[in-house]
Amino acid sequence: MMSSMSRGRFSAILATSLVFALMLAAVPASGATAPVARTRSAAPGVRVAPERTTASGIRPLAADDDMPGVPITPSPITGTLNAASDVDDVFAVELADGDTLSATISGPAGTNFDLFLYPPGASTVASVAPVASNADLRDFVYPYTLDFRVDAAGGYTPGTYYLDAWSGGTSGTYAITWRIIPADNNNDIAFAQPIPASPFVGWNSFAVNGGILDVSPGSGDYWTSSFPDVFVDGFDVYSVDLAEGDQFTATVKSTDKDLDMELLLYPPHASMVDTDGIVQYEDAWASASDLTKIGLPETVHFIVPPGGRGTYYLSAEAWRGNGDYSLTWAVNKDNLVRMQGASRYSTGLSIVRGTTYQSQYAIIASGANYPDALSAAGVAGAYEAPLLLTNPKTLLDDLKVQLVELGVTDVIVIGGTAAVSGGVFTALEDMGFDSVERLAGTDRYATSAKCAARVAQITGTVDGAFVVRGDSFPDALAVAPFAYTQAMPVLLTRPTSLPGSIASFLDVNNVPNVYIAGGTNVVSSGVAGSLDRLNGGATVVERIAGSDRYHTARKVADFGVAKGWGTYAFVGVATGANFPDALAGGVACGRMGGVLLLTKPSALSSWCGGAIGANAGTVDRVAVFGSSSAVSAGVYNSINAILP
Template identity: 25%
Template sequence: MGKKRRTHAVLSVLVIMVLIIGMIPGLASADTSDGSTWLAWLSFATSADSTLIAGETDNINVQLWDNNSNPFSGSVASATITGSDGVSKIYQISGNSGDYTISNVTLETAGDYQLVIRQGAIGTAFASGTITVLDAKTLITDPLYINTNNTVRVKVTDADGNPLMRKSGTVDGSLVGASTVSYTTLSDGTFTFSMTPTLYGNVNIDYAGHIIGTIPVQPAYSQSTRIGGTSSDNVSLAISVAQSGWTAGAQNVILTRDDQFSDALAAAPLSKKLDAPILMTSSSKLDDRTLTELQSLGAKNVYIIGGTVAVSQGIQDSLSGEFTVTRIAGQQAYDTAAQISANVGIDPTQTVYIANAYAIPDAIAISAFAAEQGSPILLTEQNSVPASTAQALANLKAGNVILLGGTAVIDSSVENELSSKYHVKRWGGFDRYDTENIIFQNLFNTDTPQSPIYFTSGLVRQDDVSSGEPKADALVTAALAAKQGGFVVMLPQNSLPSSLNYFLLFNKGYIKQTSVIGNNNSISLDLESQLKQMLVH
């Protein structure tokens, strides 16, 4: 009985082996008794041959091998490609000596497809492989505005993010009153096109018969909802600005006093570097609202700007149990600015901006631009350069210095002193608003306009208000503007100064988005409406 069982077991194994051999592609009906060879397996010539783009017509190059692992030299009957839906299509295949080409393959839907190539003489001998089809996608850098000559940059990739190089397609503007333009991608997958839509709608980017990207036509100008419209003081306004710009939270936060701003004039470039909103508190006791916002932002690090007179030691101690606290401070405001500059750093080819420590509007006017550039802001006295400012300039190895304000705020003696060591320019007007205008004329880029513009109160000095605190709207918004790529325009509550009126009218075609900051005592409803009517185009 034992021998019979062993015999049956051996026979069973042999049967299973025969079945397995019969299932191997290319071996099912092979007869090797005469020494013949047959098609056994395939490999794709390149990775591009096994990965296609949906809708694209292409040739697939394969290498065929026989059962002896030599290039297959026989004839092939067909190449069949089958999708996951079970639908098959037969394609023409040609070639010899192992190298074959399947011509004019077009697969419209992303997914995996099975390729089967059958031998001509032995129809059941075959080789197979998998073709992956990916959708093409676009990364669109620029918006399209109505009735504006737009230049738009686009990158075309496959679904895995690989650039599609030297591919041609069209940008269809017919639905928005514009023409259809052709494109060919560069070696990095990018292309640029220009278009002037005259209707609202969508512009479609087409490739290989597929819409791979859509660009909606936007109004040429829009005014966003007012930020901090219900704020009652500087603390609540700073919180509203932080909540608007740092919706995902902030690991770093800058904390400064809420009633006097000289210490924080240079803070915007630090804010940009740290990606940190600016919050405020009274000097003696941490405001409960500020603590709540620190916790809500998920802050880990708090940077206090100014000495213990500006933000008390008691506030620092109360924060130290929950946050890592760093104080950046000097004896005077220009000393603090010098300390901040050491944290910001600079490329020697860039610019350092210098404002009078008491000309608060001039320093704030440059804040967002300086932050975008990564350029420090330093402070000076009217008639002499403080030692800390001079040392900071030396430490930064500054090449270019721009003085902000006319000779009434920074005397020509300061300009002469600095000109012996640095390339010095002065941007100054007859008042704070004219100086703003001159700064904007020098830095507003019409090729890639900074946006949005934030309209804020110009009442930033204690002398500007007969009672209560000066408005911190512009100071804290400079951090938001730097984060968003825009800048701050300071205005009186109810009127538009002629110099700024000129700047806005002259550049209205490049101004796409604005927002008003603060309550009606900062920018009145009438002025907000006037700005909107002026800038609509």
């Protein structure tokens, strides 16, 4: 093991073995590595390792003043130390291989008592280096804690160790609590234990034998040590078998105020948990919603996507302090779920994670505007790829991570540099994918035509196309699931005139069927007439329209189901007041073979509720896209009341 190891990270592994590479020969591996996504904020302060001074020699040594000390007595222990005449109290403690000694010391205000641990065979406290001390993150606030694990393979042999309470140049009464924690032997995926019945308790420590945590600027939060690095008990890994559609939720809590933990869920093809700062294909797929937040409780939530059935691994990890924790978990198949994040981008990633297990291709469009993402639905269908939304100016770390975790090797960016900047494109290229390309035209309409041409290139023939208004989003959103399942282009038009690039595509490709989404106030009868005259008048034009955006979405859903393009088994629900969640959600509904409905943010649309109610016997799952600020808890509860 390396002599120092970073502990601030989202998820990673130390190395990818040749054996594992061969195991993955049939599994798409990512063509890229990405920098770590999220890191812990640095601790506000750090206790440096206490520096021993020699005993004063004023009085004859007592039995507990040096090795071999006195046998340790049951916890708690109290005693007195004097800076001038009694600087050490030494206790002998027997430790077996795998045992962890956890001890704390407290004292009155103004004192600075410390704990040291010396190895078997040590002769005096002054001549032998300790294997552990209570240096930690408490910044001189009692209690101070020492954690140490016996690991024969790591150079720490079983035997009689010596726990030394040292005065630190101060005098007074101290109190020591201590316990020996047997080895749990579940510190990595290879040693994962079946997850115990909920709730259960465990113990974690963010410590390295002999280590001192350096959080100085630029240190990257490294444990440093002159001894072999042996993590005391930073990882408890549990296995859990999950099926497609399962919702897995786990929450960790603790009454130990200094303990901070994270929960990370690793996929079936993962081989190890660790922290080298590089995100790879087998790294954790789900974590607490905010890894930068210090404190408990923390909750991880994961919905198993199609193709994702298997044994997953929950890693309960100490990121600061130590102590006992309580972990509760559940697996259910509720027919109503919410896919959400802290922003439109993280919501989009949550939607993709719940509907996509792995993909060779990824389609990326701006999440700041809707036109290019509307056109992307058909491209996504042609490549059987997810749609991921990006910040137009910055390639966010979360997006980088998800691209790697999905095993993506080829990326297609939709839109010009005004939509997705050159900086984002270059950042994607720098990730080392097999290919990164851009589909773009001079404006949104030309970009739409470019996307349609790519669909035609991939599929060979285009049997139909959707035509939607390009300067407004509501009526266009609901066509995405069917554009995906049918690999059907979504073509943007001006409300009163058909762009030449769109007409040319339909004519050149002899598209026989065109479906307009929205009424004549959205896409005029003049545009419909222009479409009708294409291909020598052979093009059949159908309009799908309702009284408002919510009604139109219902009409589109029913139309597509009647055509056999999808079913009501999976229903996505998004706000009709804004576009981001529906953009990613529409393609996700297509991947699930379902439909997309729109609702008002604070009251369930009658058209949405009516569609769910009319098809309740068919519905397996309703996924609400976005947080409660996008689709309120009241709407969520109203949907729940409709479902059987």
